[in-house]
Amino acid sequence: MVADAAVVQRAPFSPDAKLILTARGLRQFAYGLLAVALGVALTSAGLSPAAVGVIITVSLIGDFCSTYVIGLNADRWGRRRTLIVLSVLMGATGLIFGLITVFPLLLVAAFFGTLGTTASETAPFLPIEQAMLPLTCAPDRRTDIFARYNLVASFSGACGALFAGVPDLLTHLGVAQAAGIRLLFVVYTVAALAVALLEARLSPAVEVPRVDVERATGRRLLPPLGASRGIVLRLSALFTVDSLAGGLIVQSLMALFFHLRFGVALGSLATLFFSANLLAAFSYLGAAWLARRIGLLNTMVFTHLPSNVLLMIVPLMPSFPLAAAVLLVRQLLSQMDVPTRQAYTMAMVAPEERTAAASVTSLARSAGSATSPIISGALLQGSLLTLGLPFLISGAVKVVYDLALWQTFRRVEIEGEPAKEQRV
Numbered sequence: 140m141v142a143d144a145a146v147v148q149r150a151p152f153s154p155d156a157k158l159i160l161t162a163r164g165l166r167q168f169a170y171g172l173l174a175v176a177l178g179v180a181l182t183s184a185g186l187s188p189a190a191v192g193v194i195i196t197v198s199l200i201g202d203f204c205s206t207y208v209i210g211l212n213a214d215r216w217g218r219r220r221t222l223i224v225l226s227v228l229m230g231a232t233g234l235i236f237g238l239i240t241v242f243p244l245l246l247v248a249a250f251f252g253t254l255g256t257t258a259s260e261t262a263p264f265l266p267i268e269q270a271m272l273p274l275t276c277a278p279d280r281r282t283d284i285f286a287r288y289n290l291v292a293s294f295s296g297a298c299g300a301l302f303a304g305v306p307d308l309l310t311h312l313g314v315a316q317a318a319g320i321r322l323l324f325v326v327y328t329v330a331a332l333a334v335a336l337l338e339a340r341l342s343p344a345v346e347v348p349r350v351d352v353e354r355a356t357g358r359r360l361l362p363p364l365g366a367s368r369g370i371v372l373r374l375s376a377l378f379t380v381d382s383l384a385g386g387l388i389v390q391s392l393m394a395l396f397f398h399l400r401f402g403v404a405l406g407s408l409a410t411l412f413f414s415a416n417l418l419a420a421f422s423y424l425g426a427a428w429l430a431r432r433i434g435l436l437n438t439m440v441f442t443h444l445p446s447n448v449l450l451m452i453v454p455l456m457p458s459f460p461l462a463a464a465v466l467l468v469r470q471l472l473s474q475m476d477v478p479t480r481q482a483y484t485m486a487m488v489a490p491e492e493r494t495a496a497a498s499v500t501s502l503a504r505s506a507g508s509a510t511s512p513i514i515s516g517a518l519l520q521g522s523l524l525t526l527g528l529p530f531l532i533s534g535a536v537k538v539v540y541d542l543a544l545w546q547t548f549r550r551v552e553i554e555g556e557p558a559k560e561q562r563v
Contacts (some may be wrong), residue, residue: 171299192516268289386511454527
């Protein structure tokens with residue numbers, strides 16, 4: 140594998156790394172609060188679960204399209220400039236959803252903007268940030284920076300989920316819940332604009348050198364990949380399967396399931412998903428440590444498998460406390476594959492191909508998740524609600540993904556890891 144071209148700095152991480160992590164945290168706070176409140180807000184406004192699924196699907200299709208465009212052009216436009224534009228669009232989306240309940244207009248805003256629907260961000264910010272992060276640290280700290288990147292995101296998402304319970308608190312002060320929900324959309328908008336200000340402070344060091352941009356870009360229909368094309372495409376195919384399953388249980392639909400199945404109020408949902416995201420944040424602390432000992436791939440697969448079995452058990456529980464307990468246990472393991480997956484992908488490509496590689500894998504994940512929510516929304520209506528089919532189908536498909544990923548890449552060596560035969 141090609142080593143990082145960036146000069147190794149004395150400090151473990153550069154100031155740019157701190158800006159990227161802070162921006163991710165603010166953005167994920169906004170996503171966390173909306174992921175809990177969105178389904179409740181839209182159904183309270185008179186939309187059906189199926190309509191909510193349509194809005195989420197359209198949002199994810201929009202993410203796919205914007206990620207595609209970014210994969211082709213972000214390095215040429217400038218990574219910082221592209222991030223600022225995306226943040227402004229995110230803010231506009233929150234403003235529109237806070238003011239308007241007309242279904243066609245919501246669909247347009249969901250497509251062209253950025254809507255927080257899940258605790259695991261799939262928006263087009265990720266490929267740019269994932270390409271920038273290796274430039275902010277030494278190669279041997281790559282997994283550590285991705286672990287911190289996701290730790291900050293998960294902890295911030297947990298705080299955002301807890302904040303989603305504010306409308307219930309405000310009702311005790313005589314404020315209508317509808318007004319409290321509008322407040323959440325205002326907070327979403329303000330957070331997005333704050334992210335834009337942070338991204339404007341990034342240094343030119345996070346950009347690709349002009350000579351590499353000119354070599355790697357041009358009139359293309361796909362993000363430019365060189366020697367890494369084969370392995371990135373194989374990873375992308377598998378990531379599509381995983382995200383197809385994940386789209387069935389995006390956090391906004393999971394919250395809607397608990398709300399409809401057990402009658403759980405928004406405040407209780409906020410507490411549940413605060414706890415769930417907090418446990419996921421703690422799991423990131425062990426991801427880098429475990430990856431150094433058993434390897435990135437083994438960490439990805441052997442923490443993800445048991446979490447998917449637990450996912451299938453959630454809808455089989457007869458009460459909300461039991462279902463919530465299983466979900467919380469699942470969260471201790473379910474996100475450990477995220478930083479390792481990102482580090483694994485970035486370790487396998489040259490620095491000048493990282494934006495393209497991150498874009499292609501993000502495209503694959505967006506494509507997989509885009510169609511699932513509309514199916515999940517339909518499965519949460521009427522008598523089908525009690526079956527919890529989105530959980531069962533998602534867990535089963537994710538198990539297949541885990542086994543296929545391990546079988547495909549278990550013999551591939553990664554720079555900086557011990558040889559496969561040396562691992563325990």
